[in-house]
Amino acid sequence: DARVTQTPRHKVTEMGQEVTMRCQPILGHNTVFWYRQTMMQGLELLAYFRNRAPLDDSGMPKDRFSAEMPDATLATLKIQPSEPRDSAVYFCASAPARGEGYTFGSGTRLTVV
Amino acid sequence: AQKVTQAQTEISVVEKEDVTLDCVYETRDTTYYLFWYKQPPSGELVFLIRRNSFDEQNEISGRYSWNFQKSTSSFNFTITASQVVDSAVYFCALGSGYSSASKIIFGSGTRLSIRP
Numbered sequence: 001d002a003r004v005t006q007t008p009r010h011k012v013t014e015m016g017q018e019v020t021m022r023c024q025p026i027l028g029h030n031t032v033f034w035y036r037q038t039m040m041q042g043l044e045l046l047a048y049f050r051n052r053a054p055l056d057d058s059g060m061p062k063d064r065f066s067a068e069m070p071d072a073t074l075a076t077l078k079i080q081p082s083e084p085r086d087s088a089v090y091f092c093a094s095a096p097a098r099g100e101g102y103t104f105g106s107g108t109r110l111t112v113v
Numbered sequence: 114a115q116k117v118t119q120a121q122t123e124i125s126v127v128e129k130e131d132v133t134l135d136c137v138y139e140t141r142d143t144t145y146y147l148f149w150y151k152q153p154p155s156g157e158l159v160f161l162i163r164r165n166s167f168d169e170q171n172e173i174s175g176r177y178s179w180n181f182q183k184s185t186s187s188f189n190f191t192i193t194a195s196q197v198v199d200s201a202v203y204f205c206a207l208g209s210g211y212s213s214a215s216k217i218i219f220g221s222g223t224r225l226s227i228r229p
Contacts, residue, residue, distance in 0.1 A: 048216055101146075106157050
């Protein structure tokens with residue numbers, strides 16, 4: 001089965017450090033999403049891309065977060081500097097232009113201490 | 114504004130019972146998509162179903178069935194003869210626009226526990 005691959009699976013970092021999360025979407029999927037899941041806020045959409053162009057990043061704190069798609073096989077989400085409140089599970093998902101729902105990756109569990 | 118409400122925070126039933134998870138949505142779009150996802154204890158999000166706003170036919174897949182009613186803005190999910198493996202958090206979600214690859218917003222989830 002095709003799958004979305006996220007790395008790393010777990011990350012523990014100190015406050016103030018830069019964190020980079022990576023996502024390899026399913027080949028042929030042209031839309032990539034970044035979601036954050038916390039107990040308090042649930043699943044929140046941070047940003048999404050179509051054909052590598054950013055379509056909406058309104059859910060993302062602009063001062064410290066950035067999302068890019070350097071090529072069709074890689075999406076990145078960076079946090080600089082990281083803060084304890086960024087601790088969450090970050091999910092990447094991809095979707096084809098037509099078809100069923102998103103396919104989610106396994107997530108990156110980020111802990112900022 | 115778009116919104117998905119899953120009023121049931123937690124449900125616990127005994128194995129083999131039927132259980133229905135409720136989902137109510139709000140949208141001003143005439144074309145939209147509704148989804149259900151399952152998040153088992155392992156944490157991944159598993160796609161279960163997509164339904165577009167023009168298709169109100171109910172769907173059955175094995176022990177799972179979905180009831181879509183535009184008149185009440187509801188998209189409820191029923192598990193028949195529940196099993197312990199059904200224990201998970203279930204999310205209902207709403208997608209805007211004309212493409213099923215548009216952004217979707219999630220409800221807060223219903224934690225389902227199936228007791229042996």
